[in-house]
Amino acid sequence: MDGVEGKSGGSVREEASSGKKSGVTRAARSLELVLRVVGMGFSLVAAVMVGVDKETEVVAITVVDTLPPLHVSLTAKWCYMSAFVYFVVANAIACFYAAVSLVALSLMSTKKTTQNGLTLALLILDLVMVALLFSANGAAVAVGLIGLHGNSHANWKKVCNVFKTFCRYTTAGFAMSMMGSFVFLWLVLLGTLSLHKKSR
Amino acid sequence: MDGVEGKSGGSVREEASSGKKSGVTRAARSLELVLRVVGMGFSLVAAVMVGVDKETEVVAITVVDTLPPLHVSLTAKWCYMSAFVYFVVANAIACFYAAVSLVALSLMSTKKTTQNGLTLALLILDLVMVALLFSANGAAVAVGLIGLHGNSHANWKKVCNVFKTFCRYTTAGFAMSMMGSFVFLWLVLLGTLSLHKKSR
Numbered sequence: 295m296d297g298v299e300g301k302s303g304g305s306v307r308e309e310a311s312s313g314k315k316s317g318v319t320r321a322a323r324s325l326e327l328v329l330r331v332v333g334m335g336f337s338l339v340a341a342v343m344v345g346v347d348k349e350t351e352v353v354a355i356t357v358v359d360t361l362p363p364l365h366v367s368l369t370a371k372w373c374y375m376s377a378f379v380y381f382v383v384a385n386a387i388a389c390f391y392a393a394v395s396l397v398a399l400s401l402m403s404t405k406k407t408t409q410n411g412l413t414l415a416l417l418i419l420d421l422v423m424v425a426l427l428f429s430a431n432g433a434a435v436a437v438g439l440i441g442l443h444g445n446s447h448a449n450w451k452k453v454c455n456v457f458k459t460f461c462r463y464t465t466a467g468f469a470m471s472m473m474g475s476f477v478f479l480w481l482v483l484l485g486t487l488s489l490h491k492k493s494r
Numbered sequence: 495m496d497g498v499e500g501k502s503g504g505s506v507r508e509e510a511s512s513g514k515k516s517g518v519t520r521a522a523r524s525l526e527l528v529l530r531v532v533g534m535g536f537s538l539v540a541a542v543m544v545g546v547d548k549e550t551e552v553v554a555i556t557v558v559d560t561l562p563p564l565h566v567s568l569t570a571k572w573c574y575m576s577a578f579v580y581f582v583v584a585n586a587i588a589c590f591y592a593a594v595s596l597v598a599l600s601l602m603s604t605k606k607t608t609q610n611g612l613t614l615a616l617l618i619l620d621l622v623m624v625a626l627l628f629s630a631n632g633a634a635v636a637v638g639l640i641g642l643h644g645n646s647h648a649n650w651k652k653v654c655n656v657f658k659t660f661c662r663y664t665t666a667g668f669a670m671s672m673m674g675s676f677v678f679l680w681l682v683l684l685g686t687l688s689l690h691k692k693s694r
Contacts, residue, residue, distance in 0.1 A: 374647035377636035414690050418683065424621070425628045425679060432632030436577035437640070441648065447574035448641065450650040479625060483618065486686060490614050492693035 322488060327399065329481050334392035336474030337427075341385035343467035344372050344434075349460035370457040377433040378464070384430035385471050388423050388478065395419070417485040420478055427475035434468055522688060527599065529681050534592035536674030537627075541585035543667035544572050544634075549660035570657040577633040578664070584630035585671055588623050588678065595619070617685040620678055627675035634668055 349370045354363040372378040395416050402412055441461060444452035454461035549570045554563040572578040595616050602612055641661060644652035654661035 368647075370647070375645060376639055377632075380632075380636075410690070410694065414686070417686055421621075421624070421679070421682060421686070424625055425675075428625045429628040429632030432577075432580075432629030432634075433636035434632075436580075436633035436636045439576055440637070440640070440650070445575060447568075447570070448650070448653050450640070450648070453648050475625075479621070482621060482682075486614070486617055486621070486689065489686065489689035489693050490610070493689050494610065 322484065326481065326484060327396065329477050329484070330392050330396050330399070333474050333477035333481065334389050334396070336470050336477060337385040337389035337392065340467045340471035340474060341382050341389060343470060344378060344385075344464050345382045347372060347460055347463040347467070349457045351456050353456060368456070370453065370460040372464075375437055377437040381430045381434040381468075381471065384426045385474070388427055388474060391419060391423055413485065413488075417482060417489075420481045420485065423478045424475060424482055427471060427478060431468065431472050431475055434464075434471070438464060438468060522684065526681065526684060527596065529677050529684070530592050530596050530599070533674050533677035533681065534589050534596070536670050536677060537585040537589035537592065540667045540671035540674060541582050541589060543670060544578060544585075544664050545582045547572060547660055547663040547667070549657045551656050553656060568656070570653065570660040572664075575637055577637040581630045581634040581668075581671065584626045585674070588627055588674060591619060591623055613685065613688075617682065617689075620681045620685065623678045624675060624682055627671060627678060631668065631672050631675055634664075634671070638664060638668060 347370075350367055351370075352365050352367050355366055356363045372382055398412060398416070402409060438461070440450055440452075441457075442452060442454045444450055547570075550567055551570075552565050552567050555566055556563045572582055598612060598616070602609060638661070640650055640652075641657075642652060642654045644650055
């Protein structure tokens with residue numbers, strides 16, 4: 295009787311443990327889906343904010359002190375700076391990848407081997423996105439800082455005193471992209487921790 | 495007799511499989527150590543190459559066409575550009591971390607729980623290094639490209655026509671750092687694949 299009770303107790307504990315595990319897996323899967331949607335959103339907003347940003351200003355340039363200044367129309371646009379082009383392209387790739395990964399996860403087969411393979415592939419691609427987005431953010435922020443403060447040693451004048459709206463929008467775009475890159479970093483961390491738990 | 499033969503054969507196969515597994519683990523551990531040494535080397539060389547790089551040139555500047563040009567002494571140095579400061583600091587951190595991780599691995603306890611914990615901690619820190627190095631490379635290369643080609647839209651003149659040696663050394667430093675960042679990316683990939691294998 296004792297044995298039966300013991301077995302029954304064990305079975306109940308196993309079921310409870312299995313239910314708890316399944317609940318934890320479901321929660322982790324939901325968090326992953328939410329993070330992918332959020333990462334996609336941040337990358338999309340970042341790419342669009344910098345991609346559509348354009349400002350034209352009329353600037354007075356003094357050529358000779360004795361003559362009145364010349365009024366020249368100048369335009370600031372993302373495609374005039376290679377770092378911003380890289381930034382927009384990198385965020386567009388990350389956004390596209392996040393969308394594809396969401397589709398792949400929703401169509402994922404119930405076969406364990408396929409699931410494992412897809413999980414590993416997504417983890418590696420998430421890692422590639424981390425490298426891509428962090429390098430794009432570094433490039434864009436470095437050029438943005440020169441635009442904001444200039445550099446007296448290289449004699450590069452600041453331009454954000456002229457193109458205020460352009461700089462404001464690109465800064466917001468950079469912030470969005472940074473948040474997006476941290477979301478992808480979080481996804482890699484989640485995937486790694488999940489693999490670590492399974493491997494114990 | 496058959497059963498004994500079967501068991502004996504099974505035991506031989508198990509031993510062979512265990513020996514093969516142990517050999518694979520040893521090879522993976524050796525590859526990891528080599529990669530950490532290589533990563534440390536690349537980061538160190540990158541930080542030193544850009545950190546000690548300095549060039550002073552005398553430049554002729556024409557103020558008024560009717561007067562002879564002024565000869566001004568100009569210096570190029572890593573600390574004059576925030577992106578280069580970030581680059582040197584990031585590479586120094588990566589180099590220091592790689593050294594610490596090598597010490598930690600060599601002093602690693604034989605206890606499985608401690609090994610697992612350290613492996614996970616190093617994997618997460620490798621990932622942080624990937625993010626740090628890729629952003630630093632992005633920043634340095636973006637500013638380096640402006641120095642090389644200039645930007646007519648922002649009226650930022652190229653400086654690499656004057657500071658040729660400085661630009662050559664910083665370019666070599668960027669290449670070293672890029673290789674270092676790919677080594678850290680490789681370390682994260684190796685760690686992830688190893689966890690994936692264990693989790694199956």
